[in-house]
Amino acid sequence: MEHQDNTAATTAAIPADVRARVIEAANQLFEESGGVRFPVIADVRRLAKTDMNATSAVMREWKRQQTAKPEPVAVSVPEAVQQAAQESAATTWLAAQDLANASLRSAQASWAVERDEMESMRQELAQLYEAQARELEEAQQALGVAIRAKEEAERNAAELAERLNTQQSRADQAEARAKEIEHRAADLKEELARAHEETKAVRQELTEARILHLAETEQLKTVAAQQIEQARSELATFKGKAEAIQESQSQQIEQLQADLLQCKAQLATVTAEGKAAAQDAAREAKRSEGLQAERDQAQQEAAAARENAAHLTGQLEAVQSQSAALLERLNPKKANKP
Template identity: 40%
Template sequence: MNPNLPLDARERVFAAASQIFEESGRQTMPTVDQVRRLAKVDMHAATAAMREWRRQQTAQAAPIAVAVPEVVAKANEQAIAQLWTQAQELANQSLREAQSAWDAERTELDQMRVELSDAFEAQADELEQAKSRIEALEREARETAEIAAVEIQKLRDELGQVRGELGAATSRAERAEATAAELEHRVDDLRAELERAHGDVDQVRAEIKRAATDAEGLRSELAAVRAKAEAAEHAHQEHRKEAAKEAQRCADKVLAAAKERDEMSKATADARESAARLAGQLEAVQAQNKALMETLRGKVGGNG
């Protein structure tokens, strides 16, 4: 037993080699690399343990040559000679068997060297593949880092642009708020002016109503005067003339009242037209204010 080989590693190598040997029907010796992979040990431990395991598999009992005792030699030289000859033959046979065992062990060692060479080459290939994979991963990581740096810079640029746009939008919003306040003030002025126009219309309507009442009174008075004139026509001619004059005066009053009523009607129409115009301006200002506020909300919402 190799004293430098850990016991647990030796046992794992023996178990792995026996398992592989049995799986092959005890026809093919397992290689060092197969045992190393299955036992999960290093190459040194696998090599040392496999050398011992193979010696155990190929060990055979060899005859031992024994020297002829002196008493036997003196007793019968002939028999001794025969026995000695047989002993030499046995010794030669043992030598041949030892030579065969040595040749087998040398063959086994040569095979093990080949297996070790193959195993080291396999490990070198695995190491080269691992190095290539590590280099590829490092290259991929560098490329990923470069792409990430570019993306981060792009995001920073976009953030600066968004901040600039947000500042501009804030300035526009402040100006729009000032404009909206001015528009609201203008709307209040237009409303006040519209209320005054409505008051003027109401006043004109009241005056027209009074003028109509006065005209109706004049008509009644004119009818009464005409009735009196007709009644007094036969009484006296002078009285008729006087009545005619009075009737003319009443007629002039009626015409004057009608003219005043027409002027009142025109003033009312002008007042209505002014009120309609102010109402249109008020609606236009309100629509403009609403559109402006919706535009501001849309821009602020989009920047957000």
């Protein structure tokens, strides 16, 4: 009786729409079987789309309705038996009725115990089924996650392989570029060494040209000073003779003095140009230590300095020639002496 109350309370907690779907599915499956056998709970659950506990509870109630519980019925003694033997028959009938009722109660008790065991087993099976269904769903979800993870891993592996190939290609390019830079650096070192050697040679040439120019300048100064001193000496020596013929050659002496002043101016110009050329050569020597282009320019300027020195040498020779002519003019007798 208590078990029936618990079952009633359990079924009462089930929503009406769930109960209606379960009963409708059970009736449909029972009719499809021709009323021969009760439908399986799993089929009813699948057709009604409900959970196992609600389906089992409603199916228990539905099965009780399909198989009404027998109730002990008091049956009166037939009239013929009463007439045959009222007391004996009544006693026998009551004993038989008690025995039947006892058997019925024993069967009901056994059936209640068996029903409780079946209910407990059903609940366990329902829980196991629900757990297995959850595990299956979780396994399917885990399988889906694993499949997606595998696909993601394959995509990542493909991307990593592509990135690895790209990095390898970049590494090869970088290595080739590094080798090219090393070759270029070696070439630049060789070119720099050659430039240093050429600059050193140009510097040596400029130094030699400067020394030569200074020597030539000093020589020009010495020669010019000697010639001027000689001319002054000779001029003083022949001054008396010049005064004797001053009237006849005054114009020539004035001309010679003008020529002498011009020679001095030319000598000063040559000296200044020599110093300027030396300074230019020194500046060009400093510039040649920098770039290759300045080295070429220094070589050109060194050549120009050499040409200038040659030009100055020519001017010196011209001054020497003029001085010689002046001396010859101042000392015509000495020039005509055999």
